[in-house]
Amino acid sequence: MVPVTDSGVPSVDPIMARLVRTWISLLILQSFLVAIAFGSEEVEEFSEALLLKPLPDRKVLAHFHFENRAPPSNSHGRHHHLFPKAISQLVQKFRVKEMELSFTQGRWNHEHWGGFDPLSSMNAKPVGVELWAVFDVPQSEVDASWKNLTNALSGLFCASINFLESSTSYAAPTWGFGPNSDKLRYGSLPREAVCTENLTPWLKLLPCRDKDGLSALMNRPSVYRAFYHSQRLHLSTVESGEEGLGSGILLEQTLTVVLQPDTISVEANIQPSWSISSLFGRKVVGRCVLAKSSNVYLHMDGLSGHELKSVDTELEAQKLWNNADFELSLTPDRILREINSFLLVFDIEKSSDSEPFDLGLTWKLPAKWSCQQAPLHASRFLMGSGNERGAIAILLKATESLENLSGRDLTNGCCTVKVNIFQIFPWYIKVYYHSLQIFVDQEQKTVIEVVKKINVSPSTDKMSSGMMEMMLELPCEVKSAAISIEYDKGFLHIDEYPPDANQGFDIPSALISFPDHHASLDFKEEVTKSPFLSKFKEKSLVRSYTEVLLAPLTTPDFSMPYNVITITCTVFALYFGSLLNVLRRRIGEEERFLKSQGKKKGGLKQLLSRLIAKIRGRPVEAPSSSTESHEARSSVFSSKLLFKIILVAGAAAAWQYFSTDK
Amino acid sequence: MKNEDDGEMAEEQKKKPCRFWIWALSSVFFRLILISFPGNLNLSSRPEVSTPLTSIRRLAEGYWLKQASMSPYAGSMYHGSPLLLSLLGPLTVQRIKGQPSHLLCSLVFVVADVLTAMLLRGIGQKLQMAYGLNARLLGFLKSSRDKGILPCGDIAALVYLWNPFTIVSCVGLSTSPIENLAVVVALYGAVKRRVPLAAFGLVMATHLSLYPATLTIPIIFLLGYGLDAPPIKLFLQTKSVENQDRSTSDVSKTEAKLKQTTRVPFLWKTVLHFVFWVLLWSLCVLVLCGLSLIKHGGLEEMFKSTYGFILSIEDLSPNIGVFWYFFAEVFDFFRNFFLIVFHVNILFMLLPLAIRLKHRPCFLAFIYLTISSILKSYPSVGDSALYLSLWALFVNELVDMKFSFFLFCGYLGISLLSPVMHNLWIWRGTGNANFYFGNAIGYACFQIVFVVESVSAMLNHDRALKRCNSKNSREVKN
Numbered sequence A: 001m002v003p004v005t006d007s008g009v010p011s012v013d014p015i016m017a018r019l020v021r022t023w024i025s026l027l028i029l030q031s032f033l034v035a036i037a038f039g040s041e042e043v044e045e046f047s048e049a050l051l052l053k054p055l056p057d058r059k060v061l062a063h064f065h066f067e068n069r070a071p072p073s074n075s076h077g078r079h080h081h082l083f084p085k086a087i088s089q090l091v092q093k094f095r096v097k098e099m100e101l102s103f104t105q106g107r108w109n110h111e112h113w114g115g116f117d118p119l120s121s122m123n124a125k126p127v128g129v130e131l132w133a134v135f136d137v138p139q140s141e142v143d144a145s146w147k148n149l150t151n152a153l154s155g156l157f158c159a160s161i162n163f164l165e166s167s168t169s170y171a172a173p174t175w176g177f178g179p180n181s182d183k184l185r186y187g188s189l190p191r192e193a194v195c196t197e198n199l200t201p202w203l204k205l206l207p208c209r210d211k212d213g214l215s216a217l218m219n220r221p222s223v224y225r226a227f228y229h230s231q232r233l234h235l236s237t238v239e240s241g242e243e244g245l246g247s248g249i250l251l252e253q254t255l256t257v258v259l260q261p262d263t264i265s266v267e268a269n270i271q272p273s274w275s276i277s278s279l280f281g282r283k284v285v286g287r288c289v290l291a292k293s294s295n296v297y298l299h300m301d302g303l304s305g306h307e308l309k310s311v312d313t314e315l316e317a318q319k320l321w322n323n324a325d326f327e328l329s330l331t332p333d334r335i336l337r338e339i340n341s342f343l344l345v346f347d348i349e350k351s352s353d354s355e356p357f358d359l360g361l362t363w364k365l366p367a368k369w370s371c372q373q374a375p376l377h378a379s380r381f382l383m384g385s386g387n388e389r390g391a392i393a394i395l396l397k398a399t400e401s402l403e404n405l406s407g408r409d410l411t412n413g414c415c416t417v418k419v420n421i422f423q424i425f426p427w428y429i430k431v432y433y434h435s436l437q438i439f440v441d442q443e444q445k446t447v448i449e450v451v452k453k454i455n456v457s458p459s460t461d462k463m464s465s466g467m468m469e470m471m472l473e474l475p476c477e478v479k480s481a482a483i484s485i486e487y488d489k490g491f492l493h494i495d496e497y498p499p500d501a502n503q504g505f506d507i508p509s510a511l512i513s514f515p516d517h518h519a520s521l522d523f524k525e526e527v528t529k530s531p532f533l534s535k536f537k538e539k540s541l542v543r544s545y546t547e548v549l550l551a552p553l554t555t556p557d558f559s560m561p562y563n564v565i566t567i568t569c570t571v572f573a574l575y576f577g578s579l580l581n582v583l584r585r586r587i588g589e590e591e592r593f594l595k596s597q598g599k600k601k602g603g604l605k606q607l608l609s610r611l612i613a614k615i616r617g618r619p620v621e622a623p624s625s626s627t628e629s630h631e632a633r634s635s636v637f638s639s640k641l642l643f644k645i646i647l648v649a650g651a652a653a654a655w656q657y658f659s660t661d662k
Numbered sequence B: 001m002k003n004e005d006d007g008e009m010a011e012e013q014k015k016k017p018c019r020f021w022i023w024a025l026s027s028v029f030f031r032l033i034l035i036s037f038p039g040n041l042n043l044s045s046r047p048e049v050s051t052p053l054t055s056i057r058r059l060a061e062g063y064w065l066k067q068a069s070m071s072p073y074a075g076s077m078y079h080g081s082p083l084l085l086s087l088l089g090p091l092t093v094q095r096i097k098g099q100p101s102h103l104l105c106s107l108v109f110v111v112a113d114v115l116t117a118m119l120l121r122g123i124g125q126k127l128q129m130a131y132g133l134n135a136r137l138l139g140f141l142k143s144s145r146d147k148g149i150l151p152c153g154d155i156a157a158l159v160y161l162w163n164p165f166t167i168v169s170c171v172g173l174s175t176s177p178i179e180n181l182a183v184v185v186a187l188y189g190a191v192k193r194r195v196p197l198a199a200f201g202l203v204m205a206t207h208l209s210l211y212p213a214t215l216t217i218p219i220i221f222l223l224g225y226g227l228d229a230p231p232i233k234l235f236l237q238t239k240s241v242e243n244q245d246r247s248t249s250d251v252s253k254t255e256a257k258l259k260q261t262t263r264v265p266f267l268w269k270t271v272l273h274f275v276f277w278v279l280l281w282s283l284c285v286l287v288l289c290g291l292s293l294i295k296h297g298g299l300e301e302m303f304k305s306t307y308g309f310i311l312s313i314e315d316l317s318p319n320i321g322v323f324w325y326f327f328a329e330v331f332d333f334f335r336n337f338f339l340i341v342f343h344v345n346i347l348f349m350l351l352p353l354a355i356r357l358k359h360r361p362c363f364l365a366f367i368y369l370t371i372s373s374i375l376k377s378y379p380s381v382g383d384s385a386l387y388l389s390l391w392a393l394f395v396n397e398l399v400d401m402k403f404s405f406f407l408f409c410g411y412l413g414i415s416l417l418s419p420v421m422h423n424l425w426i427w428r429g430t431g432n433a434n435f436y437f438g439n440a441i442g443y444a445c446f447q448i449v450f451v452v453e454s455v456s457a458m459l460n461h462d463r464a465l466k467r468c469n470s471k472n473s474r475e476v477k478n
Helices: A014-039 A085-094 A118-123 A139-157 A160-165 A196-204 A213-217 A220-224 A276-280 A314-323 A531-537 A561-584 A587-616 A624-661 B002-035 B038-045 B056-067 B082-093 B103-137 B152-162 B164-171 B176-191 B195-209 B211-225 B232-244 B251-262 B268-292 B298-305 B307-312 B323-329 B332-356 B361-374 B381-394 B404-428 B433-477
Strands: A045-054 A060-070 A096-105 A128-135 A184-189 A228-238 A248-259 A293-301 A326-328 A334-337 A341-347 A360-363 A376-383 A389-398 A409-411 A414-425 A429-440 A443-445 A451-457 A466-475 A480-489 A505-507 A511-519 A540-545 A549-551
Touching (some): A060 A118, A060 A213, A060 A531, A085 A228, A118 A531, A139 A160, A184 A414, A196 A228, A196 A248, A293 A531, A389 A429, A561 B332, A561 B433, B002 B152, B002 B164, B038 B056, B056 B082, B082 B268, B103 B152, B152 B164, B164 B381, B195 B211, B211 B332, B307 B332, B323 B332, B323 B433, B332 B361, B361 B381, B381 B433
Parallel strands (some): A045 A293
Antiparallel strands (some): A334 A341, A389 A480, A409 A414, A414 A466, A505 A549, A511 A540
């Protein structure tokens, strides 16, 4: 053991200590040089943001957004200042081009929380763990990379992501899922429980962890008390374009929670008032010093009543505040405006321990508004009863936003809405694709009429999961559309059932996306400044996940294997024995056989008595001729016996040899 | 008096076919009525009727996949023949307006059933003639009229047509009527000595469900030795007896000639002819299958998902056999061992049965079919329907069969209990898998008793013939 700590070194060996010291100082010098050399180029950037948004159903949405950007640089001797090393190693090792991992608990309420803004289309995730990744490796190595990646992530996030390793749990969508790539793999674990053990490693990736800055707000009890909780990690590599320079990585970490303010409002129809401290039980005491920008945004969506054309001037902003039906505890630094929503920007640089930042919102008047919804509201359910077969139905209902959507596709005179459905079926849900039925406004349509594109990869028993991608084209004036597909339930081997088999098996969420509709919030100002706002400006596909379904499967009797084996083998013995007996039996010969048997028995008795006599050492009182024959017979007998013993011993030895060989 | 008797006989003979046709037609009408019910009475999803191999829903899925330019075997849904797929596939999609969607398929199955019944009748008539002939040769029947002989062809055909198992598997849209037809075609061809037809039937039946491959042995015996007859020893005895009193009767002269034709040595030429035709037909089938699967993995894929699926018992969904539960419960380590043991069980019995029953090839075929339908990976009632009607071909020989009432009650009880147990387990959740498995075990036991008793009754029949014969000869000698 060589002590390496500075304090321990001199006591052991002063020369060695000196050496180490010079070495360390050299290293420090070198790293300075490297930092100077690369400092002239791009540097790693970190920014944090918190978006708060009151929701129509008396809840508040809090969306934490952390972005960590590592610029392209040489992959050799790479040193990171802010960027988590674990992630960059992951990207380099598995050649990940783009990846998203989300841990979610609770279900996004599309009706009240919105479905047509970037926030919901990016952060409304299916329950449990969802992982997708695009790789930058040859087609044949994609599956191997995926398997390695799941195992690495599993270790990194303390979750059973490694269950996605088996080919029965992931799929390779071609176009039904967002990015079009043949190197994309997608998998989800609906049953994964999400808790602090997943949040802590996630926070470890932040430069300030949860010690400082906005992430300090993440008080575990308040975060996990939320109605909806989704923790997401999205990383993408940015190609530098320059030769010899590696690719940069953009790591985006978001945490979306929907909280219920505790405060009891005086009047029933007034929205509850809240503040950051009442929501999280903590206050912001300062920014993370490593962050380039750190802002708090308050997003007021769809509020009617103050329809000002422009909020350019301070004066008008002031006017707005006086007219508004709510009151803020702090004045915003800037106000940004979109078509029908405001974004109030607060800078938290000023806050400190003595003067913590605690934004509060108090409603003065009852307010009612609604969030913009996706063109069609999707829900999914199971039909049928019993454990043999059933049907999955996906119901699409038109929302009011369908009528006033700009993204209509007017092809040959008629207005249509395109809907993509992406669905994974586990292998024990054996889907009959020919039984696909489509109802538009409760009228059955043929598949050709409605389905524009369909891609199916059927599941193989115990080998791979099935996948269905479907593009529907519905008329704009559609009220409701339903598709149903029948399936048989599989029967599993007893080892394949999870510990609580009678709970049932989960069918992962289906993804409904609208390829013609893109959500974006364009707050005209200073987009380049804040990565958070530029993220909002990006056009994102409108998508929503359906519910996870629970399909109960029949179970065999788990305590029966021995009984089943013995009973079945008995039946086989009955068959074999009795049939052979019938075939062998000859009535005439049987009588003869019985007679000879009787004779033989007498002979045997004689033999036995002789044997006993011999053992006793007395001469046998029998004619000599018979003894001679008896002796001959006994020798034959013993050799036979010996042969038998050798045979058995040989068999035993062979068995031993083969069994130990394995 | 004699004339009157003759007239009666003729009338009866006229009446009998008439009655047969009435019954046959009424069974067809019965089927048509059942077919016209919408939703085919939910029979097509019964595990007793449709197995993974014979289910029409899976066939429709395979056809859909094929139409979507995928391999029909993708997704472990369809495990049948590609030829059946191109034959029945279009019918699953085509619809007549105002009629249930499955009508066309059902009509095909009704036709298959009727054809099978007619061929069974043909086999039966041939067997009946042979039985009468042999009985006369051995001197049990003195008159030229076979008054005591039951018309086993008609009986077998009616048993096939009116067997609830057949009706259920015909109306329940399982492909087993077609498999049964192929098997019966093979037997019919062999009985009628139409070698190409026999080879065709055998090849098709093997192609459709693998197990009829065991029928090669009885068909070779049929072609080589001729129809079912008592053991040759008996004829030799009678011959020697007759030779003694040859001078006394002139009638025996002609009979002796006939005897010579029944005692022909093994006809190698016919058998070689048969082998040639089998090779030819299998080549045809393979080429056709290869052509229809040329884009989707070819023949290897087909063998893997048809024969491979049968032999490796991948699907553990419940059926009336015992394998599904066994392999759902057995430890993975022993799986391969038991797979081998259970399949070899069929093969082990082939040789002893062939040795003991080589003078009765049709009966041998019946026993082989029964055994394979007991020990099949995915048995259904359609297989039982076939062997039960084949059993009816031997009513003359098997009149003394033991436990027939007990067996009848057993089959009845099982077929009533099976849906109940299935319902309790799958639909209500009040019972568990053991209920249904117990039922399957019971069914297997009854079938085993049935086989064993049939074989023993047949052997006893031969013994009785021998005893009678020796008595006769002693009397003659005296």
